[in-house]
Amino acid sequence: MPAEIVGLGIAVPPYVLTNADLEELVDTNDQWITERTGIKERRIAGRDDSTATLGKRAAEQALRVAGVDLDEVDLLLVATATPDYTLPSASCVLQLELGMTRGAAMDVIAGCSGFVYALATASQFVSSGAADTALVVGSETLSRICDYTDRGTCILFGDGAGAVVLRRGEQGIRAFSLGADGARSRLLMTPAGGSRFPANARTVAERRHYIVMEGREVFKGAVTAMAASSLEAIRRSGLEPDDIDLVVPHQANQRIIEATARRLKVPMSDVVMNIARYGNTSAASIPIAIAEAWEQGQIRPGQRLLLTAFGAGLAWGSLVTDWTLPPPAEPSPEEPTQSAMPIVRGLLDGSLWDGKDLLPPLPGAGAGAGPVPEAAL
């Protein structure tokens, strides 16, 4: 039996960074950003948010929609390029935030295609019976690795999280196609902070902990790979391109999405778009787009969806699923927003972290807390 999406959730921070704000930070303008990317604004995580805390809110909503208890989750996968720590994994920190003390937890690192990779992986656990319930979260705090002095990248990225719950069902994920080309890894990376180039005074002084990208090359690769892997996933699903009702692409650049849609011969009216409001949220972009489109009734039972993504690695993936979940009675209310500029200025000069505790919180009394029981030593 296939794995079926039975719940989904979304979490975006309330802090909005507009194109006009970026004009104050770097040599750019609203017209350039809008015409070249389609982005008008993006969300920026507040000081107390992280990949795990945003993921927590999205995951809790997804579990609520699914009517599934936390202790029923057998497998938690977090797709992210911005884990809270190098060690432990973002998924274990998310477990801590959720209060989840059973089940397996691991991260999937595949850049912007991370959510498709994670969904494909979880679907195999669920459809094979290795897990009954999987929680798949795409969560990012890209503002933390974004250089707000580099106009080539800082205009693109935003923060947020989306989550889905998977269980076996009559209909669901039909097929996927994943690919990668490490030979082109240099086109999009954060050069320092890993084992090749660990953090030191020089890496900080040279601003090597931020995303660097050769945008034009990545752009070309994205269109080619997203179109080809989409067609392969459709073929593997036993469908024809005409059978796809709705495409949910990774929201990297409006022009990439339009070019991919042209190659797939899909009208833009059948493509989910929210890039104008969130920018590129990497592994979070597809689950955020699905959750919003579902809440707004654009995704309905009986439809066949194609998800497709491309990003750092370079890595890409596409997945075809039947949709079964009825839309909610009413969409979630819009949360009030405020300017992200004080946060971005605090990121730039480091003052955002003044007085901040660097360690994850220890859970209070209850499951998972306290010393290891003597019997276990």
Ligand code: UT7
């Ligand atoms: O999530 C998956 C991974 N990421 C992506 O898929 C992103 C893929 N790439 C892109 O979206 C685009 O390449 C960008 C939006 C990053 C750049 O757009 P582009 O049309 O490829 O521009 P470009 O890099 O070729 O630059 C064209 C010009 C350059 O000036 P010159 O050399 O022609 O004088 C840039 O310096 O635009 C200039 N430019 C800007 N001007 C104003 C670059 N960034 C900016 C900016 N504002 N923010």
